[in-house]
Amino acid sequence: MSWKLFKLGLTSPENEPRFFPEEKPLASHYDVVIIGGGGHGLACAYYLAKEHGITRVAVLEQGYLGGGNTGRNTTIVRSNYLTSEGVKFYDASVKLWENLSGDLDINLFYSTRGHFTLAHSDDAMRTMRWRAEVNKHHGVDSEVVDRDAIARAVPTMDLDCGGGPAVHGALYHAPGSVVRHDAVAWGYARAAAQRGVEIHQQTAVTDIHTAGGRVTGVATSRGDISCDAVVSMVAGYTPRITDMLDLPTPIEIYPLQACVTEPVKPFLDTIIVSGSLHVYVSQSSRGELVMGSAVDPAVLHSTRSTFEFVEGLADHIVDMFPFAGRLRLLRQWAGMADMTPDFAPIMGTTPVDGFYLDSGWGTWGFKATPISGQTMAATVAAKRNHELIEPFRLGRFADFQLVGEKGAASVGH
Amino acid sequence: MKRIDCPEIGPRPIDEFTYGGEVRRPPQAGADTAALADYVFNRAGAPGVLREWWHHDPSGRWFVLERDTRTDTVLRSVPITEVAHAVPTR
Ligand SMILES: Cc1cc2nc3c(=O)[nH]c(=O)nc-3n(C[C@H](O)[C@H](O)[C@H](O)COP(=O)(O)OP(=O)(O)OC[C@H]3O[C@@H](n4cnc5c(N)ncnc54)[C@H](O)[C@@H]3O)c2cc1C
Numbered sequence: 001m002s003w004k005l006f007k008l009g010l011t012s013p014e015n016e017p018r019f020f021p022e023e024k025p026l027a028s029h030y031d032v033v034i035i036g037g038g039g040h041g042l043a044c045a046y047y048l049a050k051e052h053g054i055t056r057v058a059v060l061e062q063g064y065l066g067g068g069n070t071g072r073n074t075t076i077v078r079s080n081y082l083t084s085e086g087v088k089f090y091d092a093s094v095k096l097w098e099n100l101s102g103d104l105d106i107n108l109f110y111s112t113r114g115h116f117t118l119a120h121s122d123d124a125m126r127t128m129r130w131r132a133e134v135n136k137h138h139g140v141d142s143e144v145v146d147r148d149a150i151a152r153a154v155p156t157m158d159l160d161c162g163g164g165p166a167v168h169g170a171l172y173h174a175p176g177s178v179v180r181h182d183a184v185a186w187g188y189a190r191a192a193a194q195r196g197v198e199i200h201q202q203t204a205v206t207d208i209h210t211a212g213g214r215v216t217g218v219a220t221s222r223g224d225i226s227c228d229a230v231v232s233m234v235a236g237y238t239p240r241i242t243d244m245l246d247l248p249t250p251i252e253i254y255p256l257q258a259c260v261t262e263p264v265k266p267f268l269d270t271i272i273v274s275g276s277l278h279v280y281v282s283q284s285s286r287g288e289l290v291m292g293s294a295v296d297p298a299v300l301h302s303t304r305s306t307f308e309f310v311e312g313l314a315d316h317i318v319d320m321f322p323f324a325g326r327l328r329l330l331r332q333w334a335g336m337a338d339m340t341p342d343f344a345p346i347m348g349t350t351p352v353d354g355f356y357l358d359s360g361w362g363t364w365g366f367k368a369t370p371i372s373g374q375t376m377a378a379t380v381a382a383k384r385n386h387e388l389i390e391p392f393r394l395g396r397f398a399d400f401q402l403v404g405e406k407g408a409a410s411v412g413h
Numbered sequence: 414m415k416r417i418d419c420p421e422i423g424p425r426p427i428d429e430f431t432y433g434g435e436v437r438r439p440p441q442a443g444a445d446t447a448a449l450a451d452y453v454f455n456r457a458g459a460p461g462v463l464r465e466w467w468h469h470d471p472s473g474r475w476f477v478l479e480r481d482t483r484t485d486t487v488l489r490s491v492p493i494t495e496v497a498h499a500v501p502t503r
Contacts, residue, residue, distance in 0.1 A: 252434075299482050
């Protein structure tokens with residue numbers, strides 16, 4: 001036996017460093033309370049500690065870390081949006097993603113695949129050209145490509161869609177990537193905890209206390225806490241939190257479903273989105289096809305799955321990949337998407353002093369995890385919106401300054 | 414929920430309907446921009462019993478249904494006579 005193994009056998013496993021430090025008891029005061037231990041909440045905690053030296057921070061999570069939409073999403077990262085505001089914001093996120101594994105010292109399996117948004121009509125081609133030009137203007141790598149280019153990249157796809165609406169061309173976005181979602185939550189959590197942030201799971205915020213129009217603390221399932229600032233980063237639970245403060249918002253909750261097939265040999269190394277067929281697909285590193293669609297037809301506060309979703313999705317996926325008809329589905333699930341009228345997030349300060357909102361992430365917010373964490377941390381530290389998120393303020397719905405992203409976010413997430 | 418039970422047309426499959434969203438009280442004529450913006454954009458959002466518009470596509474008719482948005486069960490269809498007053502005062 002090797003000496004190294006022998007020595008390792010003598011050290012008891014209890015001495016091995018734990019991934020997360022042991023949980024401390026809940027304190028009676030924190031400078032900042034973050035509601036929600038998804039990617040956004042954990043990233044915000046990390047950047048508060050790292051970039052602003054604010055470490056008396058508690059992340060309160062009612063369930064387990066990453067158990068919300070962070071652990072349910074199909075992990076597409078891209079910045080090929082339609083508005084200047086959106087492109088600049090998501091591009092800043094892509095830049096953070098590219099170095100994040102090193103920054104957090106964890107392998108996030110960040111895999112750059114390239115991203116095709118298929119156009120099945122002249123109208124759709126026009127939107128693709130529009131997006132490509134806005135993207136290029138901001139230095140983002142997007143271009144319109146023709147059928148031949150798609151056929152070369154994805155030889156297994158039927159570009160005539162089985163006689164349905166044929167593919168005319170596509171918007172190709174080289175930086176499009178997929179990431180391991182759980183690791184993102186764990187990596188941010190560990191890095192935040194190492195800098196002194198406390199993370200409390202199984203701790204639900206049940207009310208928010210205010211005095212004279214400003215936040216003074218929160219009530220939780222484990223008792224009251226006083227604090228100077230509350231940051232709500234709860235995605236599909238946002239209206240329940242804003243109701244605690246009687247703060248009206250345009251957010252409505254719709255289920256968003258996804259599914260994976262059994263693993264097959266690698267044949268698809270890029271990400272495919274079709275707005276016309278209402279489907280998108282990528283192949284995971286395990287070989288499964290990860291597939292999804294647009295949100296369910298009506299508001300619902302539930303993570304139930306439906307047969308109608310699979311039926312609709314299968315119907316369209318076989319148009320593009322006829323052989324997919326032979327694949328069996330392995331898993332199906334849903335998350336609760338916090339949708340906004342303009343398909344852009346709602347971020348920053350609110351009419352309640354000390355209450356910050358990071359919401360309206362709908363079907364598109366996973367890719368924003370690093371940049372929303374960073375800009376929200378800067379916003380809380382300065383008590384003023386970071387310039388990148390100013391266009392996403394809640395007040396835009398009072399003065400009609402919407403940021404229309406529907407053309408770039410309704411099916412491709 | 415796979416079927417919507419309409420008292421007037423009976424139980425019909427959900428995919429015959431198009432969702433029309435939450436019933437909101439329209440602002441009075443001459444209301445200010447803030448009231449208009451609130452009507453156009455803001456929604457109840459939180460789970461509960463909601464009054465919503467549903468369009469039955471084959472018959473081309475609109476219905477107002479009360480639905481529990483946590484369990485996805487339709488509690489009742491708001492009768493025609495009540496629809497004119499179907500706007501909750503919130
Ligand atoms: C099926 C699906 C596919 C998606 N695909 C993509 C994609 O490909 N690309 C992309 O960019 N985005 C995608 N999204 C959207 C993305 O997942 C979300 O926008 C993003 O993960 C939101 O992260 P978050 O940290 O804000 O929220 P979450 O991860 O949902 O975390 C919020 C947390 O808050 C907790 N919480 C709620 N209320 C309370 C309370 N009162 N007290 C304490 N804790 C509370 C919840 O338990 C939860 O863990 C998809 C979403 C779904 C559902």
